[in-house]
């Protein structure tokens with residue numbers, strides 16, 4: 110029954126959209142007429158369905174996400190876009206690995222400590238072990254660095270032992286690193302330290318986390334939802350020794366009465382730049398039993414093939430993520446703005462391109478409308494596409510990405526017709542100019558470049574799917590309306606969406622994409638990354 114309503118809904122939307130008036134369906138439509146097929150009504154219809162409770166917040170790898178993917182595929186099918194995905198579907202299937210703790214425990218001298226309060230361990234940084242790890246002593250090993258210039262492992266018998274290390278690296282009184290010999294820090298990341306511990310046969314690494322409060326808060330957020338990674342990402346954790354991060358309080362518990370001695374040893378390291386260890390008797394037990402499951406996610410592909418034989422092998426990618434946070438208990442994160450708004454916008458732009466193609470005015474270059482999952486899990490769907498592209502990346506002329514375009518932020522409360530433009534000038538001056546001209550000619554939005562600053566503390570340039578293209582040297586423009594009080598809350602619902610501004614943004618996206626897909630010369634990458 111639900112399915113029938115859903116299919117009927119698609120027919121309703123796709124079968125009879127506000128396309129060009131009948132008498133004009135034979136003439137070659139103008140760009141403005143095509144853009145006019147992007148309407149508030151249709152944006153609203155897509156958005157309400159995608160942000161409905163039925164989609165259960167569209168968390169990657171869940172039934173809700175699959176339902177949303179199927180909705181998008183049926184919309185593409187109803188417009189006549191070809192199925193170019195796996196097994197003649199509209200999907201690029203992605204196998205994700207979901208890692209979580211089945212059982213995680215730490216006890217010191219018989220006292221149990223609380224995960225995510227006194228210590229934390231990441232399932233994707235540990236292989237886990239069936240049996241508890243038991244220790245009668247712990248070795249303080251400085252910073253856990255094993256470098257030619259400075260090594261805490263020098264003359265240390267660590268095989269099968271538990272070690273206690275500081276994060277970071279030893280700096281002398283002048284602020285120079287004992288590893289690099291300069292003010293520049295070395296690349297001894299936690300990953301490298303865990304690999305060195307593994308290589309030296311260490312059984313367990315306790316890391317004294319000097320930013321414990323902030324990091325544990327982040328980890329609580331991460332671990333409260335299913336943590337995913339593409340199955341093809343391999344298992345780097347097999348190269349790491351078992352590990353967990355501990356607060357300074359928990360470190361004191363491990364050290365018992367030896368805290369002062371440890372501080373003395375550390376000060377010796379900082380003073381002389383030579384390792385200074387300490388063996389501390391303590392009864393410690395660690396239980397790390399992991400749960401690893403495979404989950405299927407999908408990217409959805411809508412392809413409009415170019416009409417110009419000389420240009421159709423060049424591809425423009427227009428993208429948005431359609432996944433969101435899912436449910437916590439019965440609470441659904443509908444994700445109306447994040448990112449049902451961007452998904453609806455990309456669908457409407459696809460419809461306009463397909464309408465053009467239907468009337469023989471299709472784009473000269475090919476356009477791939479890419480709706481990705483896995484964004485909320487770390488840009489995983491667009492990463493997967495970039496690593497498994499359907500069209501060679503060197504033929505991908507640009508990426509146009511849309512994420513959260515349905516709301517008005519506090520800064521623009523009285524001037525809602527604006528959009529943040531991020532990244533357009535980072536790799537190509539032409540992309541920036543094309544967007545500016547499209548706006549000046551057709552949509553007259555306020556283009557706000559606040560978040561395009563290289564030192565933007567929010568780092569939005571790195572936080573949506575265009576980054577997986579930009580990172581690979583493909584010019585990318587990101588359209589974003591800013592954040593608001595409902596961001597990543599269950600209150601991000603469809604009733605708060607401003608469709609009048611969304612339709613303008615949708616038309617700007619269309620006009621910029623249209624120019625990119627039809628201009629004689631593909632845009633140049635003329636700005637050094």
Ligand SMILES: [Zn+2]
Pocket residue numbers: 430447448484512513
């Ligand atoms: Zn988003």
